[in-house]
Every structure is written in structure tokens, then in C-alpha cells.
Amino acid sequence: xxxxxxxxxxxxxxxxxxxxxxxxxxxxxxxxxxxxxxxxxxxxxxxxxxxxxxxxxxxxxxxxxxxxxxxxxxxxxxxxxxxxxxxxxxxxxxxxxxxxxxxxxxxxxxxxxxxxxxxxxxxxxxxxxxxxxxxxxxxxxxxxxxxxxxxxxxxxxxxxxxxxxxxxxxxxxxxxxxxxxxxxxxxxxxxxxxxxxxxxx
Numbered sequence: 001x002x003x004x005x006x007x008x009x010x011x012x013x014x015x016x017x018x019x020x021x022x023x024x025x026x027x028x029x030x031x032x033x034x035x036x037x038x039x040x041x042x043x044x045x046x047x048x049x050x051x052x053x054x055x056x057x058x059x060x061x062x063x064x065x066x067x068x069x070x071x072x073x074x075x076x077x078x079x080x081x082x083x084x085x086x087x088x089x090x091x092x093x094x095x096x097x098x099x100x101x102x103x104x105x106x107x108x109x110x111x112x113x114x115x116x117x118x119x120x121x122x123x124x125x126x127x128x129x130x131x132x133x134x135x136x137x138x139x140x141x142x143x144x145x146x147x148x149x150x151x152x153x154x155x156x157x158x159x160x161x162x163x164x165x166x167x168x169x170x171x172x173x174x175x176x177x178x179x180x181x182x183x184x185x186x187x188x189x190x191x192x193x194x195x196x197x198x199x200x201x
Contacts (some may be wrong), residue, residue, distance in 0.1 A: 018091065032096030035064045038088065038105060040081040059084040061092055085110050094119040103128050108187040115189035122195070132183045139179050140172070140196050151178050170198045 043056045057075040062068075073088040075081060081104045089099075089110070095118045101110075103126040114121045127133050143151055154173040159166065173195045176182060185191065 030096065031063060031070070031094060034066075034097045035100060036070060036094060036097045037062050037064070037100045038085060039102065040075065040084070040104065059088050061088055081105065082107055082110070086113055089113050089117065098122060111191075112189045121190075135183050136179070136194055136196075143178075153178075165201055168200045172196045
């Protein structure tokens with residue numbers, strides 16, 4: 001395959017991707033108050049060893065209520081989900097929805113784009129943002145040791161059993177203001193609440 005043929009195939013794939021996404025959005029209508037998880041997956045068996053083609057990796061937006069893929073973008077070679085997620089968000093109308101993502105998507109530019117598109121977000125904070133992660137973790141431990149005295153907090157405990165496992169989850173939610181300011185807080189557009197989840201299996 002020549003470079004020109006490869007470029008033409010990529011262009012055709014992008015056009016098909018856009019048309020399918022538009023068709024699905026017209027089919028399901030507005031996604032206001034829907035939860036839309038965005039996640040990356042590698043398609044097993046999609047590699048071509050002879051031609052040096054790696055497994056196909058896709059980032060997908062899933063409309064939970066409709067149980068349909070809302071949009072999908074291929075992660076380019078030598079790239080990662082951080083570059084593919086904004087491309088996917090540009091394709092779909094997420095007005096009024098709540099976007100959920102794992103720690104890979106917890107990036108200030110991605111959050112800014114979600115906020116600009118008038119959507120809400122729930123993202124995972126892990127040690128890939130060490131200063132912010134440690135600030136929240138240490139604040140929570142201190143507040144917990146004082147029984148959250150004087151702090152506005154919502155708390156919920158759940159126990160579920162499935163697949164021969166019993167899982168107990170403890171969830172605490174509190175306003176960002178309770179921490180008295182976060183590290184580089186202004187860079188996290190629309191941030192209002194911190195949620196801490198503890199799971200025991």
C-alpha cells in the first residue's frame with residue numbers, strides 16, 4: 001500500500017466515523033441527564049504481524065440509557081487515549097450529559113472541553129496527579145479522624161454480592177470548598193465535588 005492509498009483509506013474511515021456518529025445521535029436524540037462512559041479498549045486479534053500492524057485500539061463513548069455506542073475514535077499509532085478523547089468529544093453532542101472516565105482521561109484540557117460543551121463529569125483521581133492526589137488523600141484522612149466535624153458531607157454504604165464475591169463500598173462526597181482550595185484548582189473547569197470511594201472484597 002502506498003502512502004497516498006493509506007491517507008485515502010484514513011480519510012474514508014474518518015468520513016464514515018462522522019456519518020455513523022451523526023446517524024446514531026439523530027436516532028437517540030438529546031443525551032441530557034444520561035451517563036456516558038468514555039473508555040479505551042484494544043481489539044484482540046486485530047493485529048497483522050506480517051505487515052507490522054499493531055492491535056487496533058479504540059476510544060468509545062457509550063450511551064448507557066440507550067445501550068448504544070454514541071461515538072468511537074481510533075487511537076493513532078504512537079499516540080494514546082489522551083489525544084483520542086478530545087477528538088471523540090468533538091464528534092458527539094454531550095450537552096447535559098455526565099461523562100465518566102478513568103484516570104487516563106483526568107486531564108485539565110479534556111475537562112475544559114467537557115465543561116465548554118455544557119456537560120458534567122466524574123473522573124478518577126489517582127497518583128498520575130501526585131500533588132493533587134496526596135492533598136485530597138491527606139485531607140480526607142485528617143477529616144475522617146475527626147469524624148468530619150463541621151464538614152458538610154454525604155455518606156453512603158452499600159454491600160453487593162455477585163460472581164461469588166461480596167463487595168462493600170463506602171462513599172463520601174463533600175464540596176471542594178471544604179478543602180479550602182486545591183492545588184491548581186482553577187485548571188479544573190467546573191469542579192465542585194470530591195468523592196472518595198473505599199471498596200472491600
